[in-house]
Amino acid sequence: MSAPHCFTQDYKSMDLGERRPLHRVPWFIAGVGIPLICVAFILPDDSPAPDAAPLAEPVTVATTEAGAVAELDAPEIAGNTGAGDVSNAPGSAATADPEPFGERLTLTIRSGDSLDRLFKRHGLNRTDLANIMTLDTARKHLRLIKPGDEIVVHVAENRVLQLDRQISLSEILSIRRADDTFAARIVEHELEAQPVLANGTINSSLFLAAAAAGVSDRVIMNLVGIFAWDIDFVLDIREGDAFTVVYEEFWQDGKNVAEGDILAAEFVNRGERYRAVRFQDPSGRVDYYTPDGRSVRKAFVRAPLSFSRISSNFNPSRRHPKLNTIRAHKGVDYAAPTGTPIKAAGNGKIVHRGRKGGYGNTVIIQHGGNITTLYAHMSRFSKARIGSRVKQGDIIGYVGATGLATGPHLHYEYRRNGVHMNPRTVKLPDAEPIDANYMTAFKEAAGPLLQQLDHQQTLVAADTR
Ligand SMILES: [Zn+2]
Incomplete structure (x- = not known):
């Protein structure tokens, strides 16, 4: 296996055609040295109940x-x-x-x-x-x-x-x-819940678009959490991406006192439309589902590190100009500040934790389905040891620049049957769909929410005509 090359993003140059030629892109990050982009995923479970x-x-x-x-x-x-x-x-x-x-x-x-x-x-x-x-x-x-x-x-x-x-x-x-x-x-002291609909289009950053739409960071982070299995919010957000979100606000005595959960959301990423609806099934389980009742969760998240507001700016020039080194690169690099938590992309068992040549401090996790994921250049490890079982989202280490790295970043690889796959595009195994017994109830609950998203789409279309 070749040593990781830093400052290249993909191990394939498959989507270069979609981008502007790099030499015409201002490389304003160069002053900082590293494009500070990070990611994240917030499990919906993490969002505090109102x-x-x-x-x-x-x-x-x-x-x-x-x-x-x-x-x-x-x-x-x-x-x-x-x-x-x-x-x-x-x-x-x-x-x-x-x-x-x-x-x-x-x-x-x-x-x-x-x-x-x-x-x-x-x-x-x-x-x-x-x-x-x-x-x-x-x-x-x-x-x-x-x-x-x-x-x-x-x-x-x-x-x-x-x-x-x-x-x-x-x-x-x-x-x-x-x-x-x-x-x-x-x-x-009674609270009144009111659904609110907001939408925005991304020009420079998701957070700026959210602010322009009057959506709080908390709501937008929850949105990121909902779509974290489908969309790599660090590397894949593009100008023109758009979101629509329906969420609850709690009012008391004429004042907005709290935000509740996202009820339904849509994210259009590079022309691809993703939708999710919140549903609590009769057993009490709450989750987000696609309109046809599949869980939005997958066995792996797209980007295994924490997303931060400051470093979230969309930047088409985040690729290093030396893209000709791409052929040798077997993973994805996420530039992020030293110490940014790195999380297990999926459930599994740690099979390597230690130095590994040019990879520096490295963790390898063995997952089901003969899949392994590798996380390199860590500054330090979490407490999880070799043989430890980890769950998706568990912190396994922190971003660093150990091994052959010229700046702090996470080098991330995904292998199936020992073969490197592009973690950004590999089709990820689905999690549990909605229980068949609850499908009717789900459809009934989801219908009006999806109509709101449809309606918003119509308005936006009319607006841009
Ligand atoms: Zn790398």
């Missing part, structure tokens, strides 16, 4: 607090937000519970704070805190605090009348004084 979104979400306490008040006392005053709210609001429940709200304070946890310290700093009665902490519900949801967390209290003469803490996007811990004791409850 209700798992922690307090770190930029939720305004004023809003949630008002919601809590409304829920507790008088739903009709929900709009009556702001500091200094007084509980003897017009009407209803508030009158049944005439206790004054006192002064409303938003307490922000600082580094090193305990609740006790927080109370002390604000001159609040610490016996009240001690009493509150005797409540199971309160203890459960106040035990863990971190800097930046906010707690809203209503106080009168340093005594706590009410204490609220948002514990999830849709739940608030609310503690109220009742005479000399406290009672805690969890108040539901």
